Amino acid sequence: MFKRLFWVGLGVVAGVVAVSKAQAYVKANTPDKARQFLLGPDQENVGMRTLEGLVNEFTQVRRTREAELNNRYIDKLR
Incomplete structure (x- = not known):
């Protein structure tokens, strides 16, 4: 039970880190109009x-x- 909770928690943390890194990359390396299209206003x-x-x-x-x-x-x- 605790192993599963550990791995699920680790997966959630890895997902959050990956999404935040991807969003930071998109914000830093895309033009404003493309960024507004992807992320919204x-x-x-x-x-x-x-x-x-x-x-x-x-x-x-x-x-x-x-x-x-x-x-x-x-x-x-x-």
């Missing part, structure tokens, strides 16, 4: 916008699935 908060989008999508899918399961099991009880 608000280039300082790309990570937060991405994380917020992922959380919102997860919440929407979770609520949809929860409602589906509730309806299925309520129908079985009737």
Whole structure:
């Protein structure tokens, strides 16, 4: 169990480092118009916008699935 947590944590950290390095490279070596196309007009908060989008999508899918399961099991009880 702890080995898995360690490796998952290490993978998450490696992913965050790789993404931040890639974004820094893109910011340093691309023209402004290309950078705006890739990262959007608000280039300082790309990570937060991405994380917020992922959380919102997860919440929407979770609520949809929860409602589906509730309806299925309520129908079985009737």
